[in-house]
Amino acid sequence: MIKEDKSLKVLDVKDTANILKLLGDKTRLSMVSMLAEQECCVCEFVEIFQMSQPSISQHLRKMKDLGIVKEQRKGQWVVYSLNTTSEYYLLVRELLKHVPSQREKFDWLEEKGLRITCY
C-alpha cells in the first residue's frame, strides 16, 4: 500500500497561479499568516495595517472568494479564520512555513487594548 503524503495535494497550474497571485500581496500574506495563528475580526485588521476599512474588507473578500478564508458573524463583528477544508489549505500552510510568525501583531493589539475577539 502506498502511503499518501498528507502535506501534498497537486493542483492545476492555473489555480495555483491564482492562489499565489492572491497571496502575492504583503497585506494579504500577513493576514493569512495571522489567521494561521488565531482568528481575527475586520476592525482588528484595520488597526494592524493602518489601512481604510473598505480596503481591508476587499482584501478579505478576495480571499473568501477563493475559499482560503471563511467568515463568521459574532454579534456586531465579523470574525475571519483560515478555511482548513479548502483544497488550497495544504499549499497555504506550506507557504506560511517560509514566513515569520505574526504573533507579535496580536500582542500589539492586546497592549493597545484593541483586541476584540473573545476566546
Place this chain on the structure above:
Amino acid sequence: MIKEDKSLKVLDVKDTANILKLLGDKTRLSMVSMLAEQECCVCEFVEIFQMSQPSISQHLRKMKDLGIVKEQRKGQWVVYSLNTTSEYYLLVRELLKHVPSQREKFDWLEEKGLRITCY
C-alpha cells in the same frame, strides 16, 4: 544540537509576497516548473506557450531580476535554468511540489523536432 530543516528558510513577508506575485502567473509558474525538470532556451518557450518572443523574454527577465532563474548563452541561444543558489530556491521547490510535472512539454518539443538544447 538542534537540527536545521534544510527545506525551510524563513523570509521577509515583503520578499515572499514579491516571489508569490511573480509566480502568480500561469506562464511564469509553468516556466519554473519546466526549469525544475530541465534547462530550456527562449525559443523553446516561445513554441510551448505560443506567445510572442518579447513576451517570453520579459517573463524570463522578471524572474532573473529576482534571482529565481539564471541564464547562460550557448552559441546563438540563451539557455535558462533554475538558480539553485537563490535564497528563494527552497520556497520555489516547495511550491512546485503542488503543481503537476511539466515533462510533457519537453516531450512535445521533441516530437515536433523543436528541441534545441543539447545535453
Place this chain on the structure above:
DNA sequence: CACACATATAATTATATGCTTATATATTAA
C-alpha cells in the same frame, strides 16, 4: 425607533501588469 458601531459594496482614480509591434544587439554561417 433612533443612534452608534462594524462591515460591505459601489464608484472613482492612480498605478501596475502583460501583451503587442518596432527596433536594437548578438551570434553564426555563407
Place this chain on the structure above:
DNA sequence: TTAATATATAAGCATATAATTATATGTGTG
C-alpha cells in the same frame, strides 16, 4: 561583410489591481 537566426529592449495600449471616498447594510443599545 552580409544575411539569417536568436534574443533583448523600448514604446504604446488595454486591462487589472489596490487604494480612497461615499454610501448602504447589519447589529446592539438606550
